[in-house]
Amino acid sequence: MMHRITPYLTIIRPLNALISFLSPMLILVISDASEDEVAWGIALLSGIVAAFVCAGANVINDIFDLEIDRINKPHRVIASGAMSLMAARRYYVFLTGSAVILSTWINWAVFGIVVFSVLLLYYYSVYLKRTPIWGNLTVCFFTSVNFLAGGMAFDQTEHAWYPALFTFLFQFGRELLKDVEDIEGDRVGGANTFPVLYGVRASLLIVTLSFIILSIAMYWPYHTGFYGKWYALIVLSGLMPLIVAVTFMMWRDTSALKIRRLNQLLKLAMFIGLFAIYNG
Template identity: 40%
Template structure:
């Protein structure tokens, strides 16, 4: 395998998203486990989740190849570096390994992973091009990373708050990505919220989700759900979230939506660090 193809495989998996998943799930296990010492099961869960994410990204690109020829021509499949068969093979292999890893964990974790693979694949095949349903599913899957972590340590109740944080920020991000991708989605007859009702409702809903997230993080700090350092750190994320809202109201241009999406991803990372620090 030459270096160009190896890099294409890595790009197909969307390594930043995979890395975030790999880190988030052991953190979720650790938080749900009451900050107990790190266990091998946490690492196995992180690997399993990362493989699910990589497979989901690969199969998503396979279904989106025609749209990506317009919206993201630099992706491996539109460029022709990898084939549709390559993407499907990658999805199948990593999904099998992801499920198999959970045989060493517990039945709840295995069922969550199997359900996640099914929903993420169905999302790429059908739900992605629907009004709001696809957005809710993919945002729920991001929150599911924390639910999965809670299942691994059999403490689901401790995973609910960070799962809500993850859902809200990713729901907003999915809506903004729909605005960014409108040109290609129209050519593929996708029926997303901004295509059917215009960009304004999508921006309003995304902004509402972000503002609810800001309020929820402040409430979590004031109610003492995390140590005091949580508030100091999460305020950085909240400022970034507020700046994102202001940005998207200035312009609905695809480049603006892409920048806003990056800002939301940065706020996710800062938020995760805040939860870790607040759980020490």
């Protein structure tokens, strides 16, 4: 039984779906509505919707990336044969359809964001992912808009802007680094990503610049008094050392294996950043 369920869990990237699920919760916790029981119910529903959209996006991405994944990541669910294309398509329809229907129970603003995100992420998988920068920006938009949608769900948008900005800047560097990791398969598959068109060195320069901008942006909420000393302590002792280490190490070794490991470190850094905001 478990071997039948495992592909359905693996293909949705559970860690990514978890981050999407927690995004509205984080906004609620740091907002003025954290004592409101109704708001918690809305946040829970918003988290489920966000996780379903994220999960569906990962499924459709693997459907359209099948040929490239056979080169870059043959262990992935569809490329390895653990799930058929037909089953993946049905799973995608279920996930995205459920997200759209559930979003109507929140409010019309969130419903509009969900519909737009589903359509944009589909277009991303079909076309934008194989273009320089635009594909990266699409993923950044989706990961950051989760926080804004969470704020809109219970009228606490003012608390969502910084988490959204942090996520957007952080994800941009990470997405471009993922393109560096996938450069060989993308080149064979005809994907015109930034590393394919302009090379690894130019890509690493942009990743470095994005992390510098991120570091400046992380100082801003503490400087303005929006977040306090615990935020600053976690950022300085946990998040910044990881970002600096990844930045230096990516210049020393650009092999696919090394970049993949650095991207795993960046996933950890993402959680540390959200933890800092939670304690802000």
